[in-house]
Amino acid sequence: MTRLIPVDALPIPVMLIDADQMVGAVSPALTALLGPKLVGRHFITALRQPTLLEAIETVMQSGAPNKSQYLGRDGARDTTWDVTIVPEGRSVILTFEDRTAAQDVGQLRRDFVANVSHELRTPLTALQGFIETLRGAARDDPKARERFLGIMERETTRMTQLVTDLLSLSRVEEAERLRPNTAVNLGALIAGTLEDLGPIISDSGMKVTLEDNSAGVHVLGDSDQLRQVIANLVQNALKYGADGEKVEITVDPPAAFRKLRGLGLAFHVRDHGPGIAAHHLPRLTERFYRVDSHRARGQGGTGLGLAIVKHILNRHRGRLHITSTVGSGTTCTVVLPLAD
Missing domain, CATH: 1.10.287.130 (Signal transduction histidine kinase, dimerisation/phosphotransfer (DHp) domain)
Incomplete structure (x- = not known):
């Protein structure tokens, strides 16, 4: 004889509607989705979404399985669930799949x-x-x-x-999931990238300084991708910090970083331009997001540079932090884990 598993033992959201159209049982996962005290209520008052209710009633009348959707809310975002509705004797079983x-x-x-x-x-x-x-x-x-x-x-x-x-x-x-495994001298890489950017820096009319306190310590990384990160941040500082006179790059000594759960090396790219309002900062790494779209397009910006930086640093298990004060410039800080 087949042993039936009780609904409340299932790890997925499940609801059993009895022949009297009352909720007979729910799984803990469904309670987390819809709230407590569902058992004993009419299924209409428990679910309250017309499209889903209509699909359930169709199954009750026809005896044939059906599908629908349940739209929920999880904190600050909307959620979508595919609901499979299956008749079981005179009862109906609903299973929810998070989509x-x-x-x-x-x-x-x-x-x-x-x-x-x-x-x-x-x-x-x-x-x-x-x-x-x-x-x-x-x-x-x-x-x-x-x-x-x-x-x-x-x-x-x-x-x-x-x-x-x-x-x-x-x-x-x-390649984001493939962590690089090469030791890279970050200070030397920054210095070499600035040499490569020499004509761009010269055309900008600004001065770029480098203070390297890393003492030759190496990070774990892909040198080509890290060069792309450095070049992108420096070029952004030259473009959007043009109201200032210089861009300062500082490489800190190695230190422990809680977010890295170990030792890391941080470098900062600071400009003295007009700065960025605080409400823009969380969105700067979104694709195509621009603080001033007309100015960015006029300077040749594509709106993808910081998105590329973010994904490169994700691959390196690094961090990007941007701070800015309107009227006082912007600082981009990159933290990378040390090589063993």
Whole structure:
């Protein structure tokens, strides 16, 4: 004889509705989802969602299994549950499957496509307009032609950079779970990256200083990706801290970091520009998020740089912390675990 497992012993959200349409039993997981004191209530007062209630009534009448959804709330976010409704004699059994993560991924994908489409549509529309003008009214106007060609060059450069950043982000995400295992001299890597950025620093008219207190200590990392992190933070400081006169990079001595659960090495990139309002700080690493979208686009920004930095540091089990005071500049701090 088959032994039936009681509903309250199941680890997933389950509800049993008796023949009298009252809730006969619920699992602890469902109590956590819907709240206490469900047993003995009519299923309509326990669930209260018309689409789900209609699906349950259909099963009661037809005797055939059915599916529906339950929309809940978990703290600050909405949750989505697939509900399978199966008849069991004169009773009905509901099982709930959490689909929130899948819904979030789908929404992230949709938002990503929408953002990429928007970022490409603007320059492509501009290029189309300039081409039509050059073929028509400006065909024999050398000054207008040169001005339009300059704008077209900037727009194509920005689109090229956007595609490059998208490919870079894709590669970083693909390797995010593979922790690097190479010892890297962080101080030397920063110094070498600043040499590579020499022409950009020179064109900015700003001074970049480096104070290395690491004493040659190594971190565990991928040197190419860490160079990308350093270059991105320095270029951001040069672009958006341009109202100041210098960018300061400081590498601290090794120290213990609670979030790393061990020893780490921190470096800071500080500019003396206009700063960033506090409400923007939590969103700076989101894809395509810009504090000042018009200014960022004008300076060639794609809105993906800090998202790439975040994913690289996730792979390295590192941390990024951004602090800023309006009128006093911005500081980006990166912490990386030491190599053994």
